Amino acid sequence: MNKVLGLLAGVALGAFAALPASAQPAVGTVPATLLGSYSNWTAFQTGSGASLTCYALSKPRATRPRGAKRGPIYLMVSTWPSRKVRAEPQVVLGYPGNEKGAASLGIGASKFAFFIKNTNAEGSAWLQSLNENARLIDAMRGGVSAVATAVSQRGTRTVDTYSLAGFSDALAKIHSSCPM
Numbered sequence: 001m002n003k004v005l006g007l008l009a010g011v012a013l014g015a016f017a018a019l020p021a022s023a024q025p026a027v028g029t030v031p032a033t034l035l036g037s038y039s040n041w042t043a044f045q046t047g048s049g050a051s052l053t054c055y056a057l058s059k060p061r062a063t064r065p066r067g068a069k070r071g072p073i074y075l076m077v078s079t080w081p082s083r084k085v086r087a088e089p090q091v092v093l094g095y096p097g098n099e100k101g102a103a104s105l106g107i108g109a110s111k112f113a114f115f116i117k118n119t120n121a122e123g124s125a126w127l128q129s130l131n132e133n134a135r136l137i138d139a140m141r142g143g144v145s146a147v148a149t150a151v152s153q154r155g156t157r158t159v160d161t162y163s164l165a166g167f168s169d170a171l172a173k174i175h176s177s178c179p180m
Contacts (some may be wrong), residue, residue: 001093003078005018010018017174020060022035031046031128032044032045032046033045033046035054035173035174035177036169036170036173037166037168038056038166038167038170038173039166039169040058040059040061040162040163040164040165040166040167041056041057041058041165041167041169042047042056042057042058042170043055043056043170043173043174043177044056044057044169044174044176045174045178046090047175049082050082051078051082052080052081052082052178053078053080053178054078054079054173054174054175054177055076055077055078055168055174056076056077056167056171056173056174057074057075057076057077058074058075058076058162058163058166058167059073059074059162060073060076060148060160060161060162061145061161061162061163062123062160062161063158063159064095064121064158064159064160065158068095068156068158068159068171069095070093070094071093071094071095071122071134072092072094073093073094073160073163074090074091074092075088075089075091075092075105075146075148075160075162076089076091076092077089077090077137077140077171077174078090078172079175079178079180080178081179082179084180086124086175086180087133087137088127088133089105089126089127089133089136089140089143089169090124090125091105091107091114091120091124091125091126091148091150091160092122092123092124093116093123093124093150093152093158094122094123095122095123095127095152095153095156095158096118096121096122096152096153097114097116097117097118097121097123097124097150097152098116098150098152098153098154098155099115099117099123099149100117100153101116101147101150102114102115102116102150102151103115103116103125103149103150103151104148104149104150104157105125105136105138105146105147105148106146106147106148106149107136107140107143107145107146107147107164108139108143108144110135112132112135112139113127113128113129113132114126114127114128114135114144114150115128116150118153123150123152125148125150125155136138140164140167141164141167141168141171143160143164144163144164144165145161145163146161146162146164147159147160147161147162148161148162150159
């Protein structure tokens, strides 16, 4: 399972980590199609057939520590129909993370454990227990904000706060565009 997650991490991270927020995301050389913007979330589709992927992403509304040098930072949910992956959450950290350290995503009173994986000197975090995926997505649908915490390879603890306004609409759009 970790090999599959590692492969997905590499593909997703390579596709999204180096993108400025205003750029049109692309996987490899295939440009993504904007499906819509929903308050603080934006939905995209890319590829076709076995490479069809839909994702919704949001930039943080607040980051700590202020002034820390980081690359692009996103909270993202991806759907890969050919891989039978639906609504997979991912936090793009904007720095190489401490892979032995923990990361988390808090929504209201709920907290979800994530693991960190670095690909090409960029870090992302994924849900540790796939059994928690439905509960996390439900919390995101009903929540107001999500707070992602992680630690860099240098030991810096980061806290990124995301608005969940528009998440449900963006998720519905990627599900209708990438049905399973």
